[in-house]
Amino acid sequence: MMTMSTYRARFDATVTFTNGGGLQAQGFFVDVPSPDVTPGEVGTLFLDSLGLLMAGDVVLDKLEIVEAAHKGTRGGPAAAGTPIGGRPEYVELSHVIRDRMVTLPNLPGPELGKHLTREASREIYAPGTEFDIGRISMVTNTGTYLDSPFHRYRDGHDLTGYTLERTIDLPAVVVRVEDSGRLTIDAVTLTPYEVEGKAVLLHTGDDARFGTAQYVEDAHFLTRDGAEWLIERGAVLVGIDAANIDDMTDGTRPAHSLLLGAGVAIVEHLTNLAQVPPLGATFTATAPRIEGLGTFPVRAFATIR
Template sequence: MKDNQWIDISQPLDEKLAHWPGDTPFHYVTEYTKEQTGSVNIGKLTMSLHSGTHIDAPFHFDNDGARVLDLDINRYTGTARVINASAFEKLDEHAFSQFDLSGVTRVLVKTSVPNNPAHFPEDFPYVTPCGADHLKQCGIQLIGVDVPSVDHPVSKELEGHHALLKNDIAILENIMLDHVEDGDYELIALPLPIREGDGSPVRAVIRKQS
């Protein structure tokens, strides 16, 4: 692959896609066929806003939080550093302190969990409050993780989400980094302009910086 080519780090949206237990599964159907309309096929989607690769808006976990259309889209484009944190069970201050995060405002974290969109992992590393505080001190404004959430799957307090919000750090979840080397990349992961949304699916792509 040439260095200037875009790399897709998104989970494919199809019927095999694993979803958060109890959430709405992804479903696509051709609602109207070309034979029916005489000119075009028209598809219909049923899905959670947190299906596959997506961003969280603060309203997802805070009733007074910003909705998707309130977010600064500049957070979701620009230089991002991919780091391999697969040696760590928690994304805390100790884990993040092992990496040089200077010179970037976005970090994409590769964990020990294999990228398998058809499987929802029962356990995965999560961001701790001290980890979020450390990212803030490093100047990070967006974190992307290759797991379904920045919090543990059984957490109800969502300490990671709230700590990242307190530190003004945007959240990108379910990216796919197994095929990506560590280093600096240009990131594009723009949310859809869903005015009242608590999240949005994104097509996340990166391109290696020279």
């Protein structure tokens, strides 16, 4: 898939207000539509991103345009979503499941084998006709997977409890935290985003370490107050491209407990979120309807129309 370059402006700013007073910002970033954006346009985007009222003059200093993924700043080029037209693009967001792969170091990898080989099938079928029937043995927490409430709660619904409406073509919002300098994703981080009825995809960049011992080290996670904020504001699904949606040193698993307790679906071990725009895409992650299981691998993808 061809991905168009996106750009952000980095600058210092001084704002004076028409009713008195002023504001200074250092090293501020906003999304911009192109590398040719003017200082005046950047100044307008800066004011829109903060929702500042009665702003007068805006003076920019150290303005630099850098190629970087959009964060979805308010008033920026992603605010109106992705333009509609032409054939949809699809972004693969799930890891490939391979024999003996490592998802998490404390879980066994899947074992792939054959129930019926092509060679053996020749004894069963007519000449020139052959089939391959494979088999797989794995824990359900393998690759990219969907959690249902039964994963955490005995009386929660299992995978069969998810209707198609809850896991297909959900409007998505991507929260980019890979360069935040913090491992925590809290309520303050989430405050700028409109999440009601949406799949909230937490882009940490940790997927670059998937399959290595470093994947579980210094992993990003959603905090308790972040989970509470998402529930209160009506998110329907939360995905993350890290080793766990929770802090793995906290045995109470507050994000799992709160989200699944509220019926909010969780998808862990996503990948390629850098290719998904902050707004305008939809998210799909469906698992087989298996009775009695709380978790299972999914084919997760984003649709960009």
